[in-house]
Amino acid sequence: MEELLRRMDALQRHATAGDELISALRHRVEELEAHERHAKSRDTAKHYETTAPAAGQRPTMASVASAQLPSPATAAVAPQPNVAAIPGLLPPEPMGNQYEGEGGDALRSDLPGLSLRIPGTQSEVRFYGFANLNGYRDFNGRNQTDAPTAQTIPLANSPAAMQGGDFGLSARFSRIGMDTRSAIGWGTLETRLEGDFGGGAPPASTNAVFRLRQAWAEFGTEEFRTLVGWANSLWNEGVYETVNFSTNLNQSFVRQPQIRATGTLAPGLTGQVSLEMPDTQYTSVAGVFTQTGTPIGFSGLSPSFTSLPDLLGRLEYRHDGLVLDMRGLLRDLSIRTEGTAAAPPALTRNAAGWGVAGTGRFPMRWLSDAFGPDELIGMAYYGEGIGRYFAGNTFGQDALSNIGLLGVTDFTLDPLPTYGATAAYRRYWTPQWRSNFVYSYAWQQYPSYALLFVPGSTSATSLNGTMQQAIVNLIWSPFAELRGNTVGTGWLDVGLEYVYTRRNVFGGAAATSTAGAGFATGNRVLGSVTARF
Numbered sequence: 001m002e003e004l005l006r007r008m009d010a011l012q013r014h015a016t017a018g019d020e021l022i023s024a025l026r027h028r029v030e031e032l033e034a035h036e037r038h039a040k041s042r043d044t045a046k047h048y049e050t051t052a053p054a055a056g057q058r059p060t061m062a063s064v065a066s067a068q069l070p071s072p073a074t075a076a077v078a079p080q081p082n083v084a085a086i087p088g089l090l091p092p093e094p095m096g097n098q099y100e101g102e103g104g105d106a107l108r109s110d111l112p113g114l115s116l117r118i119p120g121t122q123s124e125v126r127f128y129g130f131a132n133l134n135g136y137r138d139f140n141g142r143n144q145t146d147a148p149t150a151q152t153i154p155l156a157n158s159p160a161a162m163q164g165g166d167f168g169l170s171a172r173f174s175r176i177g178m179d180t181r182s183a184i185g186w187g188t189l190e191t192r193l194e195g196d197f198g199g200g201a202p203p204a205s206t207n208a209v210f211r212l213r214q215a216w217a218e219f220g221t222e223e224f225r226t227l228v229g230w231a232n233s234l235w236n237e238g239v240y241e242t243v244n245f246s247t248n249l250n251q252s253f254v255r256q257p258q259i260r261a262t263g264t265l266a267p268g269l270t271g272q273v274s275l276e277m278p279d280t281q282y283t284s285v286a287g288v289f290t291q292t293g294t295p296i297g298f299s300g301l302s303p304s305f306t307s308l309p310d311l312l313g314r315l316e317y318r319h320d321g322l323v324l325d326m327r328g329l330l331r332d333l334s335i336r337t338e339g340t341a342a343a344p345p346a347l348t349r350n351a352a353g354w355g356v357a358g359t360g361r362f363p364m365r366w367l368s369d370a371f372g373p374d375e376l377i378g379m380a381y382y383g384e385g386i387g388r389y390f391a392g393n394t395f396g397q398d399a400l401s402n403i404g405l406l407g408v409t410d411f412t413l414d415p416l417p418t419y420g421a422t423a424a425y426r427r428y429w430t431p432q433w434r435s436n437f438v439y440s441y442a443w444q445q446y447p448s449y450a451l452l453f454v455p456g457s458t459s460a461t462s463l464n465g466t467m468q469q470a471i472v473n474l475i476w477s478p479f480a481e482l483r484g485n486t487v488g489t490g491w492l493d494v495g496l497e498y499v500y501t502r503r504n505v506f507g508g509a510a511a512t513s514t515a516g517a518g519f520a521t522g523n524r525v526l527g528s529v530t531a532r533f
């Protein structure tokens with residue numbers, strides 16, 4: 001490998017005609033290093049160097065070598081700083097990836113963080129985070145939140161729409177975290193504790209309430225590892241890059257207790273399975289119920305019930321910038337009225353929820369080098385009873401029930417069919433300037449008895465039949481640099497974004513009544529500045 005690297009350096013210094021040979025040699029070096037890495041894993045004697053990971057990926061020896069080798073098409077990039085390697089220690093989880101949530105993609109850091117070797121131990125500790133300021137201006141109804149979701153857009157002709165949009169600033173999503181890595185007999189033990197100040201209700205200036213985002217431990221090797229604790233759901237998918245901390249249409253950012261297993265099934269292919277915290281969420285004429293929450297006016301325990309954890313699975317394949325992802329889930333939804341204000345009658349109703357989704361990321365350089373690191377992204381899903389995992393689309397509705405309607409004694413629990421799709425294109429104008437163009441569509445189907453909900457009530461106005469959203473943004477990362485086929489974003493991001501959203505309420509104006517028109521349209525311009533460490 002050393003001889004191959006010397007030959008590559010000689011070719012770069014003296015001629016550009018050897019570009020194709022350099023590429024072939026680099027590929028061979030990466031193959032040799034991958035072989036060496038797996039051999040060392042079997043002997044539990046790995047040595048890693050920490051470098052800035054590509055977006056959503058763990059750094060490997062191959063990626064370190066790639067980052068340190070100058071690309072024939074660009075100026076040389078300075079090697080990244082290394083920290084002392086510990087035998088058998090896996091590299092740290094990246095601080096942002098497609099599971100991150102609430103602005104995690106655009107606001108992720110490709111920096112290694114402040115990583116310290118603990119003297120006299122086989123452990124490292126890393127501190128990381130960012131300070132963020134974001135602002136927004138609405139041009140339709142007044143929507144007083146710094147994290148707007150599609151279902152919260154004020155209805156046309158509502159009081160908020162008549163008042164008009166306003167301006168706001170927020171810094172409550174600033175984040176801090178710490179993780180540790182220790183060499184153990186079973187490979188690497190990694191722990192993470194992370195939080196931000198987004199636990200309060202916007203827009204009050206005194207609402208900087210600290211909230212827990214991550215609290216987990218994961219142990220094992222690259223071939224197989226297990227995670228336990230509070231972490232991003234295996235269903236999560238940010239899909240596209242945004243400077244917005246909201247859960248946009250068709251995005252999923254659920255964090256909850258879970259047990260997860262991750263294994264390498266083949267080169268580039270990863271499989272995962274998890275058991276996660278359940279929460280039946282349903283809507284009836286009385287309002288929206290969750291396992292621990294009831295609507296205003298409903299006293300006592302919630303009829304919403306769970307008896308089994310949610311089962312989730314995920315397959316992901318990565319190769320040279322291409323990402324293909326499939327995921328699925330199975331759920332048990334229940335209503336038990338005995339012992340609650342909803343009885344009599346004292347009945348139990350159970351239903352199954354399920355969903356499937358797929359995501360693809362295609363590197364445009366496969367078509368032509370002129371596209372550089374541009375990406376074409378697509379995502380689609382279908383399911384029944386999965387509303388909680390798409391909380392930005394609806395008010396967390398997994399199912400509807402006719403319990404409480406006049407004349408109903410033998411009520412039903414009906415999981416809601418839903419589907420949606422998103423298409424996005426990430427364009428790098430230069431390594432420092434990039435834009436994202438996004439269009440999303442979502443559809444929910446409701447049983448006919450939903451038309452009997454009280455017109456203008458929360459139950460009726462929360463039923464979004466069809467939804468659309470378009471996003472365009474411009475992000476400046478002044479310290480970004482091109483590293484082979486990827487871009488390292490550096491420590492500072494400045495973003496400007498426009499978001500258009502429309503939702504159509506099931507039943508139209510007859511369902512919304514005096515609360516407003518049967519639809520809502522949102523136009524928001526927002527900006528964000530993020531400095532990371």
